[in-house]
Amino acid sequence: MLYSEIKERENRFITALKIAFPFLLLLGIFFHASQLFKHDTLNFILLILLIPVYVYYTVYLIYYGFQTTLIDPITKTFNRTKILSKIEKIKQKDQTLIVLLHVKNLSDINDRYGFNNGDSVLKKLIEKLQAFLTEHHLKNVPIGRYSNSMFLFYTRYPSLELKHFMMLFTKSIQNVGIDNIEVKIDFAMIGAHYDESTENIVEKLILLSEETDKKEEKTIVLKPDAMNKMIVHAIQENRLFFKYQPCVKYDDRSQKLYEILTRIDLQEQGILSKQQIQRIVNHAGYEKEFDEKVFGLLLEELKPLLEQTDALFCIEISPVSLRNTAFKRYLQMLFKRLKIDPNRFILEIIEKKSYEEMGRFNEIVKSYRELGFKIALGNFGGNNASIEYLKYLTIDWIKFDIEFTKNIEADTYRILLKHYIELARSLHIRTMIKFVDKKALFDKAKAYEPDFIQGFYISKPKTIGEIDEIR
CATH class of the missing domain: 3.20.20.450 (EAL domain)
Incomplete structure (x- = not known):
């Protein structure tokens, strides 16, 4: 199970508690009120009115829960809003690396094999990435889907070693493919301390991913x-x-x-x-x-x-x-x-x-x-x-x-x-x-x-x- 799925399960459990606790409280009020107050019409009406209030509250929480899901429905990674939020909240930025993983031929996969197979490739790619990171002692790594073909994750790990691991991973995927489908991927990485703006960090990662080696052109170093x-x-x-x-x-x-x-x-x-x-x-x-x-x-x-x-x-x-x-x-x-x-x-x-x-x-x-x-x-x-x-x-x-x-x-x-x-x-x-x-x-x-x-x-x-x- 992905780290994002664990967090989503925790989020839903908290929502369930928010629904259950008022229900138990309402039951307690009913029983307690029946012993303290007379069984007159006014008290009965007031208690009955609590029921639609609770029903409205429950429906609202369920609706809100669906609207505020943390994960992408296809890959089960964090959605864009959540992964960017988590990157913004990184504390030890000078020790944290942010990685962008790009599936370069996703459009071709969708055109050739259909969107269902394209979705399956993305899901299995992330599962392989999670397994690869865990195998190299990188557990509970937050992975999020930034765009249709781009994923972000961050971890505290030495830069050279992580770069080496990611090169091994991208080569293994490109050599073997997924479900007999050729998958072309690349990656870019940068320190979380690069900029206070998460938008700038992601933009820089995309630029690094697209960069080509042109000897006659100098590299732009500005943010x-x-x-x-x-x-x-x-x-x-x-x-x-x-x-x-x-x-x-x-x-x-x-x-x-x-x-x-x-x-x-x-x-x-x-x-x-x-x-x-x-x-x-x-x-x-x-x-x-x-x-x-x-x-x-x-x-x-x-x-x-x-x-x-x-x-x-x-x-x-x-x-x-x-x-x-x-x-x-x-x-x-x-x-x-x-x-x-x-x-x-x-x-x-x-x-x-x-x-x-x-x-x-x-x-x-x-x-x-x-x-x-x-x-x-x-x-x-x-x-x-x-x-x-x-x-x-x-x-x-x-x-x-x-x-x-x-x-x-x-x-x-x-x-x-x-x-x-x-x-x-x-x-x-x-x-x-x-x-x-x-x-x-x-x-x-x-x-x-x-x-x-x-x-x-x-x-x-x-x-x-x-x-x-x-x-």
Whole structure:
């Protein structure tokens, strides 16, 4: 039995006592009153009136008991409210570790095997976790379900040892699975003394869980709420600037296309890329406002250059912003006010999971193309929805994922790249191979005859002033 189930049983026992004690008291009053008072009508009525009061009280306690259950009905762990409450009440925070366990493929399990099997997997996963912790002398560990696929628990245990144990547990689950179902899980852990705010602690755990090893990006060390305020403040103060990375046509280096890289100046934290702050921007509800701010500042900066060059400019925007009709109206008015032709701009989208209403999405894409914009799929062929979008959306460009460049000599990638480019050409879609940093790699990429090639071998990102120098 889970620790949470034991606590729930205690809670229900206390509720039962609250119901039983007044009943015994009421019986005592009846018997005592019959001996002390005369059996007149008034006394009898007063005593009888106590019965509906008691019935109401009993029904209320039963209803309240169901409304204030401590546990999640599926996994029998503590529910979100209770586990967060228990974390807030931790006393020896400097000695306590909080762990987030994430079932990464729960959505796939539900889609493939059904929700009943998905629920069964979660329940058995928690039972295995409880048994594993008990086996390693960690008893009565509070485990709670934070979200659909995330669980929290805390314990007092040495950090390195607990990390080692959790690595063993996650590997054992991923190697064996549950009920012949593959289960992909990961974990993140942090000290309970990290912050007084439980919300900040959980947010940090989620960030740690999602973190990827990108050598070129520095790790953000600020607490989530402080980082959120800093980013929002920087956006409001227009502390955004842009770098322009030239891309060239494989057979004609005079034709130019510039990839626009958005940067944000956080002063104390330095310069961060859009990718580093995107999640925080989204959670703050600034996604559309951020993209609007980017375009407003970008076009003001680019306007003089656009009159001197026929180059194309490609910029990544959030697909959520792209699907927002208010954002589209903003772009229309902005380009009209500044008298800039949209056909000079390629809007690049990258989305992890495909949008469900594909017909509606394609209508939106077409409406942007009618205005003159080109639409590109970024990180094409990577771990995202790009292949699915190629089937359903009217696309102008595909920009290949970095894996195709890194593995350009591997047979599988070589064959895929060759046929993807041929497929794109037959669909009148232009292609780009990215992250080409050496001449040897440039020559190999050129052999596939993509429309454009990008990378440090061509040029490093430039400021607006440096574009004039290379134009």
